Amino acid sequence: MKNKSLIFLGVFCLSIFSCTDGFDEMNTDPNNPTNISPQYLLPYAIERSVDRYWGGNARFERLNIDGAMLWVQQLSRNIYSNEGDNYGITPTFYNNTWKSFYNDGLVNFQRIVEQSKADGNLPNTNYEGIALVMRSWTFSLLTDLYGPIPYKEAIKGSAAEPVYNPSFDSMEVVYSGLLADLKEANEKLKVGGPAVSGDILYNGDILKWKKFANSLRVRLANRQAAKKAAESKAVLAEILGNPSTYPIFTSNDDNAVLKNTDSRPSNNEFNEVMIVGGRTDWNLSKTVVDKLLALKDTRLAVFGTPVKGVYEGIPNGLPDAIATTYLSSAATLGNYFTKASAPSVLMTYSELLLDLAEAAIDGDISGIADDYFKKGITASFGQFGATMPADYFTTVGPVSKEKILDQKWIALFGQGVEAWTEYRRTGFPVMPPKDPRAVFENNGVIPTRLPYPTTEYSLNKTKLDAGISLIGKDDMQAKLWWSEK
Template structure:
């Protein structure tokens, strides 16, 4: 089961027990534990953080389908354009995204680490390594969404010396910490080591966790390469130069995905919203449809439904009165993504290959950019069960950074948050001119980040102000640290 429900049963004491030397032992209730073991904490944290990242099913809180998937022009709204498509969001959107990643995800990953480390209650290097990977992934999402965040002093409210008002760290500091933690995670993870249960991502396959740790490290090293070239080149060289010590994804079988099920509540979040909830508010974006039609890309038939044998998208940001006129003709999201058992994707082999293609063309590694490019495109088609036309790759022409990032944008379909981050970092793909009928907030600028939560303004104002000082301005137009243009 993907979903884990942890409940506590209160004990009602009847009568009295005399004070004896065995008082503590007599008053320990085996049915009411004071701590939860990693086998229960881990799946809860994974499910909560992945669901929040992939979509969420609560209106006004859907990070992916009411935010990133619209801003990166995969989807468009055919009604309620003010719910993300016009770049407007509610405080609930950014407040609860922050809260969920910290309290449902990070707090529980940290509990697993504390229990599993050598001096913890339940030492187990594999639990510790897995939780380090997932903690790193979650911190990377937070800093890529908001910019400076509480990092070094975060999630220490229950520590021996608790910190209730954590300081903010710059993205540069957060990235340095995450990259170090992922290297440590690879060292902690021992193939053939102690068993783990409750692993709903890789079912206890430690080699795949090592591959995810190192592949994620490559993603983040590549993402910061324009700002810290020497360090990033060293990280990439270390990983790629020693496959035995630093294994990475080698096929789609290694993809980091949460395998959902046909049964509620373990179903895919998009299925919950669009099928169970009967929400039909989204159509395909004209930007994506036109791009794939122009390339004669077979992945379009997976991503979208055809209407009378053809595909049409809606321009982003149209007012409802105009957007609704497309309802009978616009393509909608393909069933590959709306089935109950559709996977929630964290990272893929295709993305890794396209990251390496970019690193090669930038001169950060010595590999063949064209070979990585071809492998990434081939893997993406295979991942989605689409047929790769024999002339598709040659028809793209000479490999360039823009073409690599265009293909990464296509390959990341569904992973709106990652695609949005790559666009904010590089400016690719180049988006078409806005439809003249569209109406946007945010001065018409595709959002560059999420605002800090209102709770931080009320509960952690002094530290927040220092964080804003690092960033510059707390709005949705401020560029983040890794921005290249």
């Protein structure tokens, strides 16, 4: 569970470990501690990274509710459509997302790795393994958001041989490294091994960390399968063929979630924006409402709150003068997501099963796609506490790749970043025609990535230009490496 009473130490260590110039002198100052231990670094780095991923609460930089959830048509805006719903964003959006994931998350996860490895000053294989998992998760977000990123030479500003202008690595290189790092993390994590403190994700349950490491490895292997089939098949076969060595999620109890609390400042970010902050700018998108109504899907009652018993969504991209006319009739985001203690979700059992369903239908594993598909749907209903209609599978119909991705899109409601990534990768779900009244930027194209931050242009332009050359252009229409469409 979140514990922000420790965060002030995390902030202090961030001020140290984000620095480059004069680092050695700072680290030997007798008036400052020479080491901030992992038990204080870990909760700060986890919370800052997860909160940023889940959306953040600062206007113009809310990654989830002002970006991904709008672009993948889970939410829509009833006002200020130019804040994401019309595909327009400000530099603050992509600048601070980049900065936060690197400075708040990766710098501190890397410090834990360095401290905790065998020749570090605080050896502990379980801290090392946890930090490797979280470092991999954070890097995966960055590359899926931007494309090529500094990876091999990143977060080395305070290394013995510092790198101040890191090169950009291709997504293929990043994915290869992450798959290797997650395998190493699984090996480092020892059930019954050294104890850890400050673990606000799994409360020190090392088996669950191993399951998260391997489930995340499945996600990444499946995501790159269309580009590196042989490697992905080998990774999936290794994991699925040896569950005792490579455990994966086996129930919703294993879900990687940050458990928020009823009290500020440890409340959910949606709650901070919509309840504490009183912002009422968002409603359910017409796309998700229509899809769930057609399926008679009871998860709709969890996702949204109806008006006078009726569910209506707002088409995305409507100008404010039109969108505001829906205020008295459109469904709002459900209490499941807006209550203070609502969890912030990194990965679920349902997503894992639907990844495996896709892998099976693509021939990347030998399992039965329909079995994984039905189990994944069932797990999603269970996760959200909804009762699945007895005839739901009949309503959905026979399994297909499109239906697997449709159900993954539903199961990922709230996890807009992951739903957006899956849409950009596969083209599913097929979005309905744009409302004729909608007005979009970006040439009407649903954003495919975030632009690189302005700081890279001013501080690292030569390396940035080489990175841009790997995708052709730095805009919100460039296709990323794993794109299948």
